[in-house]
Amino acid sequence: MLKVAVCDDEKLVVQQIKDYIISFRLLCVVDTFECGEELVRMHKEYDVIFLDIDMKGINGIKTAQKIRSYDKKVKIIYVTGYNDYRNYAFSVHAFGYLIKPVSQENIHRQLEEVLAYTAEEEPEQMLRFETEDGIHEINVKDIYYFEYADRKILMRTKAGDLRLHGSITAMSVKMEAYGFYMPHKSFSVNLFYVKTIKGYDIHMMNGSTVPLSQKKSVDFREKLSHYMANRI
Numbered sequence: 368m369l370k371v372a373v374c375d376d377e378k379l380v381v382q383q384i385k386d387y388i389i390s391f392r393l394l395c396v397v398d399t400f401e402c403g404e405e406l407v408r409m410h411k412e413y414d415v416i417f418l419d420i421d422m423k424g425i426n427g428i429k430t431a432q433k434i435r436s437y438d439k440k441v442k443i444i445y446v447t448g449y450n451d452y453r454n455y456a457f458s459v460h461a462f463g464y465l466i467k468p469v470s471q472e473n474i475h476r477q478l479e480e481v482l483a484y485t486a487e488e489e490p491e492q493m494l495r496f497e498t499e500d501g502i503h504e505i506n507v508k509d510i511y512y513f514e515y516a517d518r519k520i521l522m523r524t525k526a527g528d529l530r531l532h533g534s535i536t537a538m539s540v541k542m543e544a545y546g547f548y549m550p551h552k553s554f555s556v557n558l559f560y561v562k563t564i565k566g567y568d569i570h571m572m573n574g575s576t577v578p579l580s581q582k583k584s585v586d587f588r589e590k591l592s593h594y595m596a597n598r599i
Contacts, residue, residue, distance in 0.1 A: 368595065369393055369478065370412070374400040374430065375419035375446065380467070384417050384446065387474040392563060393482070393595050403430030412438050415462075415481055417474075420447040431459035442481050486559065492545060496522065498529040505529075507545045511573050512556040513538050523575065546594060550579045550587040558594040 373384045381399045400406040403425040420427035442462035463477045492507040511523040515535035522529045539555035546558045560572040569577040
C-alpha cells in the first residue's frame, strides 16, 4: 500500500489527482490538503507527496523544506503550472516535476517510478540456483517468474532465461518467502511484477502473459492483494 498526500490550493486539481491515484493498480491511501501549513502541521510521513508550488501562504518550496526537516525519504513530486521553479525543486531533492494540466497517465507513470526506486533501495537478496549451464547467483528482484515445460523449469529473469531441473511445486514453496506464488500448476510468479489481471490472464511488467487457472483464481487474487497492501 502507498501512503500518498496531495497538496494544492485548487480544490478541483486536488480531487482530479486523488481520482487518478485511486485508479492506480496498487492500493493507495490518499490524504488531501489545500495549503502547505496544513500538510506540515500534520507532521505525518508519506511515501509520496504530490505538491503544488505556487500556493497561498507558504509555497511548495518552503513546504518541502519544512517536510525535509522530519522526513528525508518521502518522494516529493511537484505539480505546477510553471517551468521556472525547476532549480528550486532540485534544492529539496524533488523526485518528479509535472506541469499542469496533469493526466492520469503521467500520475501513474510517477507512481510506477516510485515503486521501481523503492525496489532498488531494498537490500539485495541473492539466491543460488543450479541451472543446466552451471551455478548462478541471482538477485530475487531480477526474477519475473518460473514456468514448468518439457519436464524442466524455465526461470525468466531480467538477464534472460535459465533452465533448471526439479519440481515447480517445490520451487514455488521455496520462493513463496520471497513474494512468489502459483497462479497455475505450471507457474510461480513474482508478485511484485504483476501489472494487471484481466479475466484469467496475468499481465507481467516484462510484457509476458501468464495464465491464471480458474481453480486458483480467488486464492491468487487474495494473495496478490495482501502482498500489495503490505508491499510498501
